[in-house]
Amino acid sequence: MNSLDIFRYTKDDPNEFDINKPKVDESEKNKYLSNLLSHSIKVSEEIFPNIAKSINEIFAKLKLENNFNFFVTADHIEANASCSAMPFSNKPDIVVTSKLVELLTKEELKFVLAHEVAHYYYQHSMYPHHSTAMTRVEKLNLLNLSRAAEISSDRIGFIACNNIQTSLRAMLKLASGLSDKHINFNFSAYLKQLDELESLGENESQLWSSHPNFLVRMKSLMWFEKSKEYNEFANHRQGTLTLSEIDKKIDSLISRLTGNELEVSNQEVYDRALLWASLKMYLVDKKFTKDEQEKFRQRFGEKKTMSTISFLKISNIDIIDQKINEAFMEANLLLKNEKKKLIDELISIGSEIKKSDITIVRYLGNFANQLGDERTISLN
Numbered sequence: 492m493n494s495l496d497i498f499r500y501t502k503d504d505p506n507e508f509d510i511n512k513p514k515v516d517e518s519e520k521n522k523y524l525s526n527l528l529s530h531s532i533k534v535s536e537e538i539f540p541n542i543a544k545s546i547n548e549i550f551a552k553l554k555l556e557n558n559f560n561f562f563v564t565a566d567h568i569e570a571n572a573s574c575s576a577m578p579f580s581n582k583p584d585i586v587v588t589s590k591l592v593e594l595l596t597k598e599e600l601k602f603v604l605a606h607e608v609a610h611y612y613y614q615h616s617m618y619p620h621h622s623t624a625m626t627r628v629e630k631l632n633l634l635n636l637s638r639a640a641e642i643s644s645d646r647i648g649f650i651a652c653n654n655i656q657t658s659l660r661a662m663l664k665l666a667s668g669l670s671d672k673h674i675n676f677n678f679s680a681y682l683k684q685l686d687e688l689e690s691l692g693e694n695e696s697q698l699w700s701s702h703p704n705f706l707v708r709m710k711s712l713m714w715f716e717k718s719k720e721y722n723e724f725a726n727h728r729q730g731t732l733t734l735s736e737i738d739k740k741i742d743s744l745i746s747r748l749t750g751n752e753l754e755v756s757n758q759e760v761y762d763r764a765l766l767w768a769s770l771k772m773y774l775v776d777k778k779f780t781k782d783e784q785e786k787f788r789q790r791f792g793e794k795k796t797m798s799t800i801s802f803l804k805i806s807n808i809d810i811i812d813q814k815i816n817e818a819f820m821e822a823n824l825l826l827k828n829e830k831k832k833l834i835d836e837l838i839s840i841g842s843e844i845k846k847s848d849i850t851i852v853r854y855l856g857n858f859a860n861q862l863g864d865e866r867t868i869s870l871n
């Protein structure tokens with residue numbers, strides 16, 4: 492493990508998703524590179540000595556090998572940098588626009604370039620893109636992951652340029668699009684805007700965006716700079732809070748702005764799968780006794796129990812399988828930890844019912860299977 496791994500933001504967790512190694516299409520890759528070589532200029536010491544120097548300094552600071560191609564492309568409008576999303580490609584490409592280079596000082600540019608290097612280092616481009624989501628809840632989870640990836644990458648940008656002021660200056664310039672001559676770098680004055688934004692309550696546009704806004708990014712980075720882990724790494728001093736405490740502060744800041752819609756939606760999907768799968772187990776003997784109804788009520792509440800009972804009066808038992816299939820198809824798109832929790836909870840319900848053990852174990856095996864959980868089920 493490289494030391495950079497410990498700085499990854501907790502919510503930027505690839506283990507929560509099914510990530511498949513994408514196929515690298517060689518002809519696509521060549522097309523992309525030939526396009527870059529035709530329309531952009533490759534950074535070299537001969538042509539862009541300042542940029543090349545920034546790049547060398549970044550890799551020295553991060554103790555990483557530079558196997559990247561850097562390009563500058565003419566764009567006077569957008570101050571942008573991007574990392575070509577070719578995971579496992581042995582030569583990733585990072586492209587910066589001319590406007591970005593003009594806007595930033597050599598040190599500020601290091602923050603942005605290292606942020607892009609971090610996207611490659613953390614393999615963010617392997618994350619499923621939110622545009623591929625099959626349900627609304629999946630899309631919200633993927634957007635949340637994409638925002639989390641930005642927080643991690645900002646940390647590496649900061650470590651590479653080794654100066655919090657420089658990092659914040661770069662962000663303020665990117666947020667405003669303005670150069671030094673117009674800006675007085677008063678960060679606390681800018682961050683008052685965050686208080687104002689928070690006072691407006693949750694905000695749809697944050698929920699649906701792939702990047703956190705610069706207010707959140709700046710605040711998150713300022714907290715990171717105070718962390719124990721960063722301070723031990725950078726200057727052998729004591730920090731105030733652990734990184735996991737800081738990550739929790741960031742989580743709560745983000746959820747104050749995005750609202751709790753993501754948690755609520757995830758919970759609904761979870762509860763639906765839990766309800767139908769439990770019902771199936773209760774009905775293993777084709778009966779839903781008063782005693783079982785009471786247990787069901789304790790778990791799912793009065794309203795859901797009443798509607799389940801009326802549902803059973805008018806429906807064929809086979810419909811439950813259909814309901815389970817629908818609910819599990821949705822639940823399969825939840826985070827891995829949630830899926831594991833769901834199976835755990837179903838196992839404990841199954842143990843509680845404990846009627847015809849073998850059938851319930853078989854049901855549980857099917858539920859786990861549908862969520863890609865390969866554990867062996869046993870009831871105790």
Ligand SMILES: [Zn+2]
Pocket residue numbers: 606610641644
């Ligand atoms: Zn980024």
